[in-house]
Amino acid sequence: MGYAFTDDDVTFLRSRHGAKALDIVAALPLDKQTMLSDIAQVRSRYPGHDAALIETALCRRRGRAKLRAAEEMLFTDDALQQATATAVAAHRAAEIAGRYPGAVVHDITCSIGAELMELGARQGIAGVIGSDLDRVRVAMAAYNTAAVGHRATLLLADALTPTSTADVVLADPARRTGSGRVFRLDQLTPPLLELLTTYAGRPQAVKCAPGLDYRLLRERFGFSGQVQVVSLDGAVREACLWTERAGEPTQRATVLRTADDGTVDAYEVTDADGDSSAPGEIGEWIVDPDGAVVRAGLVRNYAARHGLWQLDPQIAYLTGAAVPAGERGFRVLEVTGTGERELRKVLAARDCGRLEILVRGIDVDPDRLRKRLKLKGSQALTLVLTRIGRKGVGIVCDEGRRF
Structure with a gap:
C-alpha cells in the first residue's frame, strides 16, 4: 500500500525547503544494503518528514519508465500504480x-x-x-x-x-x-x-x-x-x-x-477494416498479434489488412508468407505433435538449448514444460503450441525477429 501521505506532508514537499530536502534524499542509494542507514540519516535530518521524503524519492525512481516527468512529480505508491x-x-x-x-x-x-x-x-x-x-x-x-x-x-x-x-x-x-x-x-x-x-x-x-x-x-x-x-x-x-x-x-x-x-x-x-478469409494451412511465418488487437476482437481484421490468416477460427495466432512491418515473426521450421517425448526428440535433433514457448488453446505451463524437456543444445528456437480444430499442434520456429 505504501506510505499514507497527509496534507502536511504535501505542504512540506511543495515548499522550497521540501524541494531541497527531496534533492538530498534522491541522491541516497536507498537500496537493500543501505536502506536502514539511509532512513536513520533522513530521520535525523528531517524529523517528521522522513517517511514522505523517502517514499517520494522511491516513487520517482519507479515512475521513470511510466511517466515522462516523474522526477518532478509528487505521488503516492497507489497513485503511481x-x-x-x-x-x-x-x-x-x-x-x-x-x-x-x-x-x-x-x-x-x-x-x-x-x-x-x-x-x-x-x-x-x-x-x-x-x-x-x-x-x-x-x-x-x-x-x-x-x-x-x-x-x-x-x-x-x-x-x-x-x-x-x-x-x-x-x-x-x-x-x-x-x-x-x-x-x-x-x-x-x-x-x-x-x-x-x-x-x-x-x-x-x-x-x-x-x-x-x-x-x-x-x-x-x-x-x-x-x-x-x-x-x-x-x-x-x-x-x-x-x-x-x-x-x-x-x-x-x-x-x-x-x-x-x-x-x-x-x-x-478497427472493425471497419474488413474481415479475413477462412483459416488455412500453416504458412511460412507465424505472427502473434499485439494484445490490443486480440483483446479488441480484431484479429481477423488485422489479418485481412496484412494478407494473413488464422490457423484456427478460435485461436489468435496468424500465419502467412510475410510479416507486417514492425511486428515480430517466427519462421516455421517444422510441425510436430505436442507430446513431450516427440518434442524432446525434435528439439534435440535441432540442437536446441534455449526455447521460447508460446501457448494458446491448450493447457500447458510453458515453464514446467521447458524444464521437463531438458534441453542441452546451443541453438535458440521458439515452440508455438496451439490447436487446429481439436488437434494439438507443435510448430517449431526460429527464435523470431521484429521486421
Missing part, C-alpha cells in the same frame, strides 16, 4: 484536441494529475479541470501540473456530482477496493453505469481495465459507444469507452510503441 502512462495519456489528449478543438476537458477522477499534465500541454484544448475526492491527491495534482508549466483548475468533488459544464468528461473509475482488485462493472468506484448516466449527453472517455467484458456491457447494459483497447510496448494498458461516436467503428485497437529515439509510433485496427 494507477496513473496513466505518459504515452497513453498524450495519445488520448491529441485525439481529444483533434476531435473537439477548443474544448474544455474535465478529468473527474484526476488523482495526481497524469492526464491533466498531457491535456494541458496539448494545443487545441482550451481549458483543463481536474477533480477528485482525495484531498491529498488533488494537492499533488496541483503541484504536478504547475511543475511542468501547465496549470489546471483543481476541485475537491465527487465524480458523480457534476461540478462543471466542460465540453468533454474524462474518468478512470477505481478498480481496487480495500480487499483487492475488482472485476464486475458495478464494483468500480464510481460504478460505471452511474458514471455514464450522470454525464449522458456530453462526450465521455472512460478508462477501464483491459479485460473489460465489453460484450456484456453492450448486450446487457446497452452501451452503444466505442471500445478502444490500448497497448504500449507490447503490454495492454486499458480499454477506453468513448461515448458520442455514432457512425464510427464500435471496436478499435490502438498499438503504441516507443522508438529508440523516445518518440511513440502508433497504428490502429
Whole structure:
C-alpha cells in the first residue's frame, strides 16, 4: 500500500525547503544494503518528514519508465500504480484536441494529475479541470501540473456530482477496493453505469481495465459507444469507452510503441477494416498479434489488412508468407505433435538449448514444460503450441525477429 501521505506532508514537499530536502534524499542509494542507514540519516535530518521524503524519492525512481516527468512529480505508491502512462495519456489528449478543438476537458477522477499534465500541454484544448475526492491527491495534482508549466483548475468533488459544464468528461473509475482488485462493472468506484448516466449527453472517455467484458456491457447494459483497447510496448494498458461516436467503428485497437529515439509510433485496427478469409494451412511465418488487437476482437481484421490468416477460427495466432512491418515473426521450421517425448526428440535433433514457448488453446505451463524437456543444445528456437480444430499442434520456429 505504501506510505499514507497527509496534507502536511504535501505542504512540506511543495515548499522550497521540501524541494531541497527531496534533492538530498534522491541522491541516497536507498537500496537493500543501505536502506536502514539511509532512513536513520533522513530521520535525523528531517524529523517528521522522513517517511514522505523517502517514499517520494522511491516513487520517482519507479515512475521513470511510466511517466515522462516523474522526477518532478509528487505521488503516492497507489497513485503511481494507477496513473496513466505518459504515452497513453498524450495519445488520448491529441485525439481529444483533434476531435473537439477548443474544448474544455474535465478529468473527474484526476488523482495526481497524469492526464491533466498531457491535456494541458496539448494545443487545441482550451481549458483543463481536474477533480477528485482525495484531498491529498488533488494537492499533488496541483503541484504536478504547475511543475511542468501547465496549470489546471483543481476541485475537491465527487465524480458523480457534476461540478462543471466542460465540453468533454474524462474518468478512470477505481478498480481496487480495500480487499483487492475488482472485476464486475458495478464494483468500480464510481460504478460505471452511474458514471455514464450522470454525464449522458456530453462526450465521455472512460478508462477501464483491459479485460473489460465489453460484450456484456453492450448486450446487457446497452452501451452503444466505442471500445478502444490500448497497448504500449507490447503490454495492454486499458480499454477506453468513448461515448458520442455514432457512425464510427464500435471496436478499435490502438498499438503504441516507443522508438529508440523516445518518440511513440502508433497504428490502429478497427472493425471497419474488413474481415479475413477462412483459416488455412500453416504458412511460412507465424505472427502473434499485439494484445490490443486480440483483446479488441480484431484479429481477423488485422489479418485481412496484412494478407494473413488464422490457423484456427478460435485461436489468435496468424500465419502467412510475410510479416507486417514492425511486428515480430517466427519462421516455421517444422510441425510436430505436442507430446513431450516427440518434442524432446525434435528439439534435440535441432540442437536446441534455449526455447521460447508460446501457448494458446491448450493447457500447458510453458515453464514446467521447458524444464521437463531438458534441453542441452546451443541453438535458440521458439515452440508455438496451439490447436487446429481439436488437434494439438507443435510448430517449431526460429527464435523470431521484429521486421
